[in-house]
Amino acid sequence: MENKNKKSFLERMGESQVWKSIIRSGVPRSRRQRMQAILGSVFLHLHPARIPKHAVKIGYTWCMGGLSFFLFIVLTITGLLLMFYYRPTVEYAYTDIIDMAEQVPLGIMRELHRWGAHAMVLTVWLHMLRVFMTGSYKPPREFNWGVGVLLMTLTMFLSFTGYLLPWDQLAIWAITVGTNMARAHPFIGHEGPGASLLAIGDINLVHAGSDVRFALLGGRFVGEASLLRFYVLHCIGVPFITMILMAVHFWRIRKDGGISGPL
Amino acid sequence: MTEDIKTTPPASVTPAEKDDNALGRRGFFRWMTVGWIAFSAATGGFFTVIVRFLFPNVLFEPPQTFKAGFPNDYASNFVDTRYKKKFNVWMVRDEESIFALSTVCTHLGCTPNWLGTENKFKCPCHGSGFRMTGINFEGPAPRPLERYKISVATDGQILVDKTKSFKWEKGEWENAESFLKV
Amino acid sequence: MLQTIKDIIDILSAPTVSFTFLTVAFPFVFPPTDWFEKIHRKFGIWRLWTKPGFYGGMFAITFFFVVGYFDPNFHVTLTKADNFPIILMIYSMFITIWWSMYQAYLNDERLENGLKPNEYNDPDDKVLVWPDLVYIEFIALILFMVFLIVWSILVAAPLEEPANPAATPNPSKAPWYFLGLQEMLVYFDPWIAGIVFPMFIIIGMMAIPYMDINKKGDGYYSFKERRIGMFIFMYGWLVLWLFLIVIGTFFRGPNWNFFGPFEYWDAHKVVPLNNVNLSEYIWVKTLGTGLPANILIREGIGFLVLVAYMGILPILLAKSWLKNYFQEIGPVRYTFIMLFGLSMLALPIKMYMRWLFNLKYIIAIPEWFFNI
Numbered sequence: 001m002e003n004k005n006k007k008s009f010l011e012r013m014g015e016s017q018v019w020k021s022i023i024r025s026g027v028p029r030s031r032r033q034r035m036q037a038i039l040g041s042v043f044l045h046l047h048p049a050r051i052p053k054h055a056v057k058i059g060y061t062w063c064m065g066g067l068s069f070f071l072f073i074v075l076t077i078t079g080l081l082l083m084f085y086y087r088p089t090v091e092y093a094y095t096d097i098i099d100m101a102e103q104v105p106l107g108i109m110r111e112l113h114r115w116g117a118h119a120m121v122l123t124v125w126l127h128m129l130r131v132f133m134t135g136s137y138k139p140p141r142e143f144n145w146g147v148g149v150l151l152m153t154l155t156m157f158l159s160f161t162g163y164l165l166p167w168d169q170l171a172i173w174a175i176t177v178g179t180n181m182a183r184a185h186p187f188i189g190h191e192g193p194g195a196s197l198l199a200i201g202d203i204n205l206v207h208a209g210s211d212v213r214f215a216l217l218g219g220r221f222v223g224e225a226s227l228l229r230f231y232v233l234h235c236i237g238v239p240f241i242t243m244i245l246m247a248v249h250f251w252r253i254r255k256d257g258g259i260s261g262p263l
Numbered sequence: 264m265t266e267d268i269k270t271t272p273p274a275s276v277t278p279a280e281k282d283d284n285a286l287g288r289r290g291f292f293r294w295m296t297v298g299w300i301a302f303s304a305a306t307g308g309f310f311t312v313i314v315r316f317l318f319p320n321v322l323f324e325p326p327q328t329f330k331a332g333f334p335n336d337y338a339s340n341f342v343d344t345r346y347k348k349k350f351n352v353w354m355v356r357d358e359e360s361i362f363a364l365s366t367v368c369t370h371l372g373c374t375p376n377w378l379g380t381e382n383k384f385k386c387p388c389h390g391s392g393f394r395m396t397g398i399n400f401e402g403p404a405p406r407p408l409e410r411y412k413i414s415v416a417t418d419g420q421i422l423v424d425k426t427k428s429f430k431w432e433k434g435e436w437e438n439a440e441s442f443l444k445v
Numbered sequence: 446m447l448q449t450i451k452d453i454i455d456i457l458s459a460p461t462v463s464f465t466f467l468t469v470a471f472p473f474v475f476p477p478t479d480w481f482e483k484i485h486r487k488f489g490i491w492r493l494w495t496k497p498g499f500y501g502g503m504f505a506i507t508f509f510f511v512v513g514y515f516d517p518n519f520h521v522t523l524t525k526a527d528n529f530p531i532i533l534m535i536y537s538m539f540i541t542i543w544w545s546m547y548q549a550y551l552n553d554e555r556l557e558n559g560l561k562p563n564e565y566n567d568p569d570d571k572v573l574v575w576p577d578l579v580y581i582e583f584i585a586l587i588l589f590m591v592f593l594i595v596w597s598i599l600v601a602a603p604l605e606e607p608a609n610p611a612a613t614p615n616p617s618k619a620p621w622y623f624l625g626l627q628e629m630l631v632y633f634d635p636w637i638a639g640i641v642f643p644m645f646i647i648i649g650m651m652a653i654p655y656m657d658i659n660k661k662g663d664g665y666y667s668f669k670e671r672r673i674g675m676f677i678f679m680y681g682w683l684v685l686w687l688f689l690i691v692i693g694t695f696f697r698g699p700n701w702n703f704f705g706p707f708e709y710w711d712a713h714k715v716v717p718l719n720n721v722n723l724s725e726y727i728w729v730k731t732l733g734t735g736l737p738a739n740i741l742i743r744e745g746i747g748f749l750v751l752v753a754y755m756g757i758l759p760i761l762l763a764k765s766w767l768k769n770y771f772q773e774i775g776p777v778r779y780t781f782i783m784l785f786g787l788s789m790l791a792l793p794i795k796m797y798m799r800w801l802f803n804l805k806y807i808i809a810i811p812e813w814f815f816n817i
Contacts, residue, residue, distance in 0.1 A: 034575040047574045053566040056577050059548070060564055062541065063585045070586050074593070094607045101601075111597030118530040119593065121622050125534075126541055132653075132678060133545035135662040135671060142654035149650045156622055163620055168605040170527075173373065173617045177388055177627070180372035181639025184814065192636050193815035215317040219324065222610070260664035262565045348611035366611075371635055374613040381715060387615035389631050390701035401719055402701075403631050406811040432811040 046250055048258055055259040060134070064127035068155075069246070071120040078113040079235065086165070088231035090224050093167035117159050124155045136260035144252040147245055154242045161234035164227060172222050175230070179222070182213040189213060327425040334421060334445055337361055342377050342395060352411060352423060353377065353384075355395060360442040363411040363423045364397045370404040384408070398431065407431040410441045451516065454509070455705025460692055461800050467684050468793060475668075477676035494546040502539055509706075519706045522695055526603045529596075531621050531694050538687060542679075548666035562665035615699045615712060624693030625686045631701065632795045634806070634816035642788065649785035653678070656782050658774060681789055720805035723747050740810055747808035751817060754791075759783040 013019055014027035025036030035049035054060050085100040087093065101107040128148065131137055137145035164175045187194040190204075190211040198205045208220050218225025253259070286294070329350050337343060337356040346352045351374070353364040366374045373388035383400075384393040391404030398407045412427040421443065429435035436442070457463055473490050476482040485491055492498050510532065513519035522528060552562040572578075605614070619627045629638040661670035668675060698704035699712040721730075724743050728736050737743045763771040763779060771779050798804040808817045 028575050031573065034573050037575045038573075038579075044575070044579065047578060049575075050571040050573055051578060052568070053570060053572055054564040056572055056581055057564075058581070058585075059544070063581070066582055067585065067589055070589065074590070090608075094604075097604060108594075108597040111600070111602045112593060114602040115530075115596050115600070116593055118621075119533075122530060122534055122537065126537060129538075129541055129682070130545075133542075133549070134664060134666055136664060137654045138657070138660065138663040139654065145654050146651040149647060153647055159622065160620060166604055167608045169608060169612075169614050170603070170605045172608040172610065173388075173613055174619050177371045177373065177617070177619055178623075180370075181635050183372070184635035185640050186636055189636070189640075191814050192640070193813055196813060209322075210318060215314075218317075218319070219322055221324065224323070225319075262562045262663075262665040351611065371630065371639075373617055374611065376613075376615065378713075380713070385700050387613050387700055388617045389627070403634070403805075405634055405806075405809075405814070405816050 046254075048254065051258060052261050054261055061259070062126060062130050064123050064130055068120060068123045068127055071116050071123060072242070072246070075113060075116050075120065076239065078109050078116065081109050082113055083235065088165065088227050090167060090227060093165065093227060097166045097168075113162075117162060121155055121159055124152050128152055134260060138260075141252075141256045141260065144249060144256055147249045147252065151242065151245050151249060154238055154245065158234065158238045158242065161230045161238060164222075164230045165234065167227065175226065176222050179213050179216050179226075182216055183211065185212050329423055330416060330420040331363070331423050332421060333419055334361055334415070334443060340395070342379070344377055346423075347374075350423070350425070352425070354421075354423075355397075356445070357396065360444055361413065361421065362397075362442040363413045365409040365411060365425075365428065367409070368404060369399065369406050369408060370402070410436060412440045413443050414440065415443065447512065451512070451707040455707050458696055458705050460696070460703060460796075463692075464684070464688070464793070464796065467688060468680075471680055471684065472676065475672070475676045475679050477673045482672075491550070494543065494550050496547075499540075499543050499547070502543060503536075506535060506539060513706060516707050518709050519695075521710075522706070526600050527621065528694055529600060531690065534621075534687070535691065538683075542683075545666050546668060549668040552665055552667050553669045556667070556670070562667065564665040616697060616701055618693065618697070621690060621694055625689040628689040628693050628697075629792060632792070632799055634814075636814065637817060642792075645785055645788050649789075652781060652785065656774075656778055656785075658778070677786070677789075685789065685792055720799070720803050722806045722809040723750070723804060724809055726802075726804070740812060744808045744810055747806070747817070750807055755784075755787055759787070 007015075011027065020026065023037070023040065025033045025040055028034040028037040038044045038047055038049045082100065085104065086096045097110065100110055131145065131148065160174075160178060164171045183189045184192045186192045187198060188206060188211055189195060190207050190213070195206040195211070196204065208214065214220060216226070216229065217223075218229045329346070329352075331346055331352075331354050337354060339356050339358055341356055343354040343356075346354060347366055351366045353366060355362055355364055368375050368386040368388065368391055370386065370389055370391050373386050375384040375386040375391065375393065377383075378385050382395060384395075384397075386392070386402065386404065389403050391399060391402035393399050393404065393408055396407075397410065399405070407430075409428040409430055412424040412429070414422050414424070416422040427440070429438055429441035457466070472478075472481045473485050473488075474493065476485040493502070510523065513523050523532075548563065552564075555562060618624065626638065626643065629642060632638070633642070657671070657674045659671050659674060661667070695706050696703055698708075698710040699714070702714050702716050704710055704714075724736060724747060727746050728734055728743065741748075759779070762783075767779075774782070795804075806816045808815065810816065
């Protein structure tokens with residue numbers, strides 16, 4: 001009773017000049033302040049201030065889209081840390097992988113990265129399944145479903161490019177099989193249908209040294225150049241495209257009327 | 264009020280008001296053409312530069328020719344796997360010839376294993392099978408294994424040149440360079 | 446007793462048996478028409494999508510894994526670190542699909558009685574994102590992080606021997622999420638299974654909202670209102686993608702031979718796979734002549750089959766069985782639906798032709814790298 005007028009530490013902190021300069025709405029207590037807390041934050045205003053009731057039910061959304069985004073962030077952070085130790089060369093790659101588990105304290109960074117990647121493929125699939133099961137791809141969300149399919153493809157491609165980096169048996173043979181599919185690409189792969197039509201006289205334009213597989217591998221065989229190319233694609237190329245598409249995906253959720261729901 | 268909204272704007276520039284500096288229809292199209300050509304040249308050029316950048320002129324790859332011993336080293340009807348690891352080649356001798364088989368499965372490029380007891384090459388990736396001659400007979404492989412150019416060097420040893428390969432389906436195994444008569 | 450069960454599972458899990466079983470049973474589990482619906486109700490298959498069905502399914506999956514864990518042969522595959530995501534996948538897919546169908550059936554009943562679906566709330570009755578959603582997200586994130594850290598501590602990330610370009614591991618498998626593709630590669634040429642089909646999967650998936658013009662069932666779980674679309678998608682997703690991943694992970698052993706889960710992976714198991722092309726069937730086996738030298742004549746029948754399947758069949762269907770449907774959706778949508786639908790159906794068709802007739806290619810022109 002005697003403390004009635006005494007303000008708690010948290011309350012006083014919430015009224016301090018520093019706090020108010022960062023979060024202008026103060027401690028979110030009133031309805032207005034709570035809405036301000038969302039609208040005034042650069043990160044949280046990804047959300048609208050108010051959403052339909054069913055949108056907060058785990059049974060409706062399974063939280064899978066959010067977890068996929070969260071995993072993308074986890075993978076970015078852990079991946080960045082792995083880059084401190086890993087050198088993408090045939091000579092060092094394999095030993096660096098062993099070193100980062102054994103010579104670095106709390107060496108589960110690679111585990112977090114690898115299992116996180118597997119988990120992300122799974123969460124993305126489950127998110128896709130949920131969106132299909134609730135019919136949420138229907139107008140006006142057709143375009144965003146398409147963006148989502150591309151994001152799913154990119155997730156799998158990110159995972160695939162990461163597979164080569166440890167430079168172990170699993171890595172090179174998965175990449176060998178994977179890139180040999182590119183060899184069979186119609187017209188631009190040298191063992192694909194139609195490639196032999198692209199010729200001037202006797203000179204084939206599309207051969208083992210000029211087809212799409214060569215561009216992927218940086219050579220005719222999986223080797224030094226392939227490791228570097230997949231490393232760059234894995235760390236910069238594909239994540240960059242993914243981030244752009246993610247921005248579009250999130251933006252369009254809001255623009256298409258927020259989360260889907262029955263009318 | 265509604266009529267006000269409906270009134271059309273005054274007809275476009277009449278000849279009387281025409282400014283000498285104004286762009287005529289012809290001039291407009293001329294500039295459009297120049298503009299589009301410049302645009303295509305810029306994007307096309309940039310795209311070409313990007314694509315070409317992916318294909319280096321010099322490759323640092325292991326040598327493509329090697330010597331594989333003397334013809335008499337090989338017993339007939341025998342697959343020699345000595346050169347598999349280093350050069351990706353099986354040396355095979357059947358009744359009348361010696362030839363160098365590529366170890367690259369024609370399906371998706373895995374390396375098959377020679378199963379002596381079953382007398383076949385078997386690919387672990389998707390189960391393609393090849394006979395000793397390299398002819399495919401089971402699994403998904405679409406065509407036989409390739410053979411490399413083979414000849415006898417001046418010192419009497421067999422010389423295998425991997426830069427030239429011979430495909431059965433194109434009838435190239437008839438080529439005299441694809442096998443050594445013994 | 447247990448051994449008998451294991452033997453039965455081994456036999457049942459052979460792709461020929463299990464794939465056939467799944468394909469035949471599928472329309473009764475996800476009934477696309479009234480007739481299937483009737484049997485679905487009559488024989489109590491609908492109970493799969495009720496709570497007892499959930500317990501039964503979970504028990505069956507867990508039983509399989511527990512027996513597998515104590516089986517010396519299956520133990521090896523099951524405890525591979527890289528296969529853990531697939532166990533997660535099997536559980537999570539079963540739980541989520543069961544949940545969707547459970548909710549869908551509840552909603553179907555509500556809709557039939559003229560009620561709004563369960564998800565419906567008064568549009569004006571909204572909740573604040575702070576704190577209701579933000580806290581849920583926060584908790585989900587923390588729980589997931591804990592899960593991921595525990596997983597990472599318990600299971601070391603696999604690292605095999607250093608790369609050796611001369612020795613392919615036997616069997617040599619793609620990453621698990623691509624095993625469906627790898628399984629397709631057994632039946633189709635690389636340019637189809639590796640390039641055309643993946644493209645069709647991506648483009649076909651993106652085209653779903655434009656092909657499925659059924660406006661019902663948007664924003665809530667439902668089955669009956671959109672049962673045909675649901676049936677087609679679920680067949681592709683469950684049988685042609687997820688089940689092929691399971692086959693690729695658990696049932697494919699050395700030399701890419703098929704092995705039952707409780708069978709020993711014998712690298713010397715001999716399975717005859719003498720495959721014959723359609724042209725050889727016609728010219729050599731039926732007509733008794735040699736293969737014609739002209740490629741187009743040699744493969745003429747194959748081309749005819751292809752044109753009949755992809756070109757004439759859709760036209761015939763549009764004029765007979767699918768007449769009303771064709772008029773409803775128009776020629777452009779119809780063309781794309783047929784293109785993607787028939788391509789999808791081509792996979793099981795080709796699988797059966799391989800199993801029944803050892804058919805290798807319908808059109809076989811290795812000279813041009815053009816095999817179908």
